[in-house]
Amino acid sequence: xxxxxxxxxxxxxxxxxxxxxMTRRDFLAAAGAxxxxxxxxxxxxxxxxxxPVKAAIIGTGDEGCQAMIRFHNRDYLNxxxxxxxxxxxxxxxxxEFTDHKQYSPEDVKKLKQYPSKKEMLEDPxxxxxxxxxxxxxxAPVAIEAMKAGKHVFTEKLMAHSVAECKExxxxxxxxxxxxxxxxxxxxxxxxxxxxxxxxxxxxxxxxHIRALWHRNNAQPMVAKDKDNNTIYDPKTGxxxxxxxxxxxxxxxxxxxxxxxxxxxxxxxxxFGYKSLEELIRWRLYNRTGAGLMAxxxxxxxxxxxxxxxxxxxxxxxxxxxxxxxxxxREVDDHVFTTYEFPYGQDxxxxxxxxxxxxxxxxxxxxxxxxxxxxGTMIVSQExxxxxxxxxxxxxxxxxxxxxxxxxxxxxALETSPSLAGPSAATAIGGLATADPSRGYREELEHFxxxxxxGNASNYHDDKDHQPRCRGEVALADAVxxxxxxxxxxxxxxxxxxxxxxxxxxxxxxxxAPAIAAKTS
Numbered sequence: 001x002x003x004x005x006x007x008x009x010x011x012x013x014x015x016x017x018x019x020x021x022m023t024r025r026d027f028l029a030a031a032g033a034x035x036x037x038x039x040x041x042x043x044x045x046x047x048x049x050x051x052p053v054k055a056a057i058i059g060t061g062d063e064g065c066q067a068m069i070r071f072h073n074r075d076y077l078n079x080x081x082x083x084x085x086x087x088x089x090x091x092x093x094x095x096e097f098t099d100h101k102q103y104s105p106e107d108v109k110k111l112k113q114y115p116s117k118k119e120m121l122e123d124p125x126x127x128x129x130x131x132x133x134x135x136x137x138x139a140p141v142a143i144e145a146m147k148a149g150k151h152v153f154t155e156k157l158m159a160h161s162v163a164e165c166k167e168x169x170x171x172x173x174x175x176x177x178x179x180x181x182x183x184x185x186x187x188x189x190x191x192x193x194x195x196x197x198x199x200x201x202x203x204x205x206x207x208h209i210r211a212l213w214h215r216n217n218a219q220p221m222v223a224k225d226k227d228n229n230t231i232y233d234p235k236t237g238x239x240x241x242x243x244x245x246x247x248x249x250x251x252x253x254x255x256x257x258x259x260x261x262x263x264x265x266x267x268x269x270x271f272g273y274k275s276l277e278e279l280i281r282w283r284l285y286n287r288t289g290a291g292l293m294a295x296x297x298x299x300x301x302x303x304x305x306x307x308x309x310x311x312x313x314x315x316x317x318x319x320x321x322x323x324x325x326x327x328x329r330e331v332d333d334h335v336f337t338t339y340e341f342p343y344g345q346d347x348x349x350x351x352x353x354x355x356x357x358x359x360x361x362x363x364x365x366x367x368x369x370x371x372x373x374x375g376t377m378i379v380s381q382e383x384x385x386x387x388x389x390x391x392x393x394x395x396x397x398x399x400x401x402x403x404x405x406x407x408x409x410x411x412a413l414e415t416s417p418s419l420a421g422p423s424a425a426t427a428i429g430g431l432a433t434a435d436p437s438r439g440y441r442e443e444l445e446h447f448x449x450x451x452x453x454g455n456a457s458n459y460h461d462d463k464d465h466q467p468r469c470r471g472e473v474a475l476a477d478a479v480x481x482x483x484x485x486x487x488x489x490x491x492x493x494x495x496x497x498x499x500x501x502x503x504x505x506x507x508x509x510x511x512a513p514a515i516a517a518k519t520s
Contacts, residue, residue, distance in 0.1 A: 001212070001367045001380050012378065012386025018363035019202060019387060020193055038442035041189050042468070044449040052078040053151075053448040055128040056120050058141065060084045060093035063155045064132030064256075067081070067182070069093065071440035074102040075449035077128065081112030083120045085271055086279075088260040094464075102410050112414040117141065121148040126417025127453060128153060130444075134282040135289050153447050155182045156480055157294040158474040162500060162508040165478045169471040169503035178459050180447045180467035181474030183302045184439030185382075187446065189302060192440075194379050197387070198307050205342070206351060206392070209307065211300040213292075213357045213366035218324060220249045221303070248327065253359075255283040256327070284329040291331035292320075292357040293481040296366075301484075302477045303368055303379070312476055313339040313353070313493045320488035324360050333359045337484050384436050443469070477502050483509040490518045 006064075039045055055077050057064055061084075067368045069079065072380040082093045090113065097108045114120040120129070121144065129145040131138055131154035139159040142152045157164045172179040185191045198206070221242035223231040231240040242250040259280050266276065267298070273288075274281040282288035283295065305311060316339050320332035336356045343349040367380040378386040447467050454465035479500045486509055488492045494515065509515055 001364045001369060002384075003363065003379055009386065012388055015387035015389075016193075016197070016385040019197055031259070037189070038187065038437065038445055039449075041192070042187060042442060042446060047076060047449065047452050050452045052076055053127050053451050054078055054080050054125050054129055055448075056081040056083065056114065056123065056126045057093075057130040057132060058083040058114075058117060058120060059132035059134075059137075060089045060096070061086075061132065061153075064089075065092055065096040066128075067184075067440045068130050068132055068155070068444070069096045069100065071437075072444045073441055074100075079130075080121065080125060081114055081123070083114040083117060086260075086266055087262040087480070091262075106373060107200060117144070118136040121145055121150065126150060128448070129515050131155060131278040135294060136160045136282070136287060139168055142168050142179065143171050146171050146175045146179065146191070149175070149177070151178045151451050153180045153182065153444065153449075156474070156477070157290060157298050158471070158478045160290060161480055161510055162475070162479055163511065166503045166506075166508070167477045169475060172471055173460050176457075176459055178447070178450055178454065178467065179471040180450075181416050181469050181471065181477075182440075182443060183299060183469045183474060183477055184443050185299060185306070187439035187442035188382065188436065189380065190385065190436045191306070192380065194304050194377060194385050195306055197377060197385075198370060198382075199309075199515055202375060202387070203370060203377055204374030206308075206370055206372040208351065209304050209353045210369040210371070211304055211353065211355045211362055213296040213365070214362055214364045215358070215366075216360060216362040217251055217253045218360040219252055221252060229239045231334065245520070246466075250512070251325070253325070256281050256329075284331055286330045290482060290485060291406045292333075292335050293337075296357050297335065297355055297484065298481040300355060300366075300368060300478045301353070301480045304339075304355075305476065305480075306343075307368070307370055308341050308351055308353075312498070313341050313480060313496055314350070315326065315340045315493055316480070316484050316487045317493040318484050318488035320485075321489065332488065335484075335488060337369070337488070339480075383436070444469070472503055475503055484512070486515055490515070492518075 007242070038296060052075060057068055057079060060069070060082055064084075072079070082090075084090050084093065089493045093110075094108060097103050098105065112123070114123070114360065120126060122358060123250050127148045128151065129141075129152050131141055131152065133141060135157055138154050143152050159168060168179060170478045197203070223240040223242050225231055232238065233240055239476070244250055257280060259276060263280065266279065268274075268276050271279070277289060279286055283291075289295070305313075309374055316337060317334065318337040319334040322329060322332060323334045325333050332356070337354065339353040339355070341351040341353060343351045365381055367382075369378045375391060377389060380386060407420070450459075450465040450467055455462035459465070479496070483496060483500070494509070495505055497509070497512065499505040500509055
């Protein structure tokens with residue numbers, strides 16, 4: 001995805017900007033001038049005279065602080081408190097709120113630091129609970145919160161099992177509470193514009209999507225002295241490597257964080273953990289996490305489903321394993337998967353989507369490449385759309401440039417001898433080329449908007465005030481991710497049962513007889 005020349009990348013940006021600018025000129029200009037771009041773009045307004053929704057967040061680690069606290073808009077959703085069992089994360093939350101421009105030092109001092117989940121759920125001032133806990137706790141905490149009368153926004157993946165996801169959807173209706181899940185691409189203007197181009201036929205006949213998230217954690221940690229200088233082996237002149245207490249070389253890995261001294265006395269067993277290691281490095285264990293497909297792949301298969309008309313896949317084949325790390329972790333560090341999606345009206349027609357996530361090479365970065373008969377679209381690292389014409393036998397080069405024309409009201413691709421000037425989209429900030437919002441702010445804004453403006457007597461009957469990634473939508477992402485894990489574990493092809501995607505059905509992939517027989 002990233003191995004393009006600078007000239008080719010500029011060309012791809014110009015092509016995408018021009019395609020959007022020719023067809024969405026007035027809309028993009030109005031969106032760029034709006035006070036709250038997300039609200040204008042996705043069709044929700046400010047709360048007007050209504051007060052912001054009062055919220056509490058439970059779980060103030062990476063997602064809690066770096067996404068939920070850092071990017072929320074206090075005019076819509078106002079945090080009045082937080083809860084976390086780890087002292088290091090409690091301090092991290094205070095710092096994040098302090099650094100948040102919308103909170104004064106006095107505001108931060110007034111935040112409630114709940115000693116436990118119980119006190120948080122019993123607080124009558126809390127209307128919304130934002131959950132950014134380890135995956136295995138999403139469902140039990142969400143269900144308890146909804147039964148306590150709170151609306152729930154939980155980070156992805158929705159839950160640890162499909163059965164839990166379905167129970168969350170059912171409880172949301174039983175308690176008349178709204179439930180949303182943080183698959184933020186549903187609120188990304190970048191992805192919405194990419195989908196606009198795709199649905200309007202710019203790429204022609206699409207039969208293949210290549211999605212990936214590649215990173216390199218295979219570089220050993222270098223030992224440093226007290227002055228931060230690299231320590232060298234005097235015999236070889238090579239750097240000394242950091243080693244753990246067993247003498248194993250330590251590699252860079254955001255999932256295997258150091259254990260802070262302030263957390264070493266946490267009573268982990270009281271909260272259901274088997275060890276302090278499992279509490280802090282929960283992503284490495286099957287009981288508490290669900291690996292690369294839950295943390296990364298779910299986002300990108302969500303995007304692929306959107307690109308393909310929000311269709312569900314028909315089958316998945318996967319290979320995965322702990323190929324690099326030999327430190328006792330349970331989750332895969334490399335996954336390679338293939339999905340079959342339906343195409344058109346012919347039951348035998350397919351669109352093939354491949355997905356890979358690896359930890360030993362970052363050359364391609366991450367993103368999605370959509371390949372059609374007329375062109376190729378790359379959505380790169382949630383930052384930019386690149387668009388290239390499929391020019392028969394011609395190859396992509398610095399001499400090949402593309403402009404856009406409209407056929408009726410739809411964008412199309414046409415070759416031209418040179419680059420044209422800036423497009424309308426570029427002139428207003430370029431939703432195809434800028435460093436856009438990743439959707440965290442917008443998903444929380446819209447959730448608060450739905451809470452304030454939905455039909456309180458029956459939120460789920462109010463079709464005009466539903467989160468874009470409500471429970472039923474996020475259920476599909478969980479089905480895909482968790483079924484993929486089963487396919488890799490069993491080294492087989494699994495066909496998706498449509499009933500797995502229906503929250504009203506009791507059928508689940510983990511409960512399917514043919515799958516359960518091989519898992520047990």
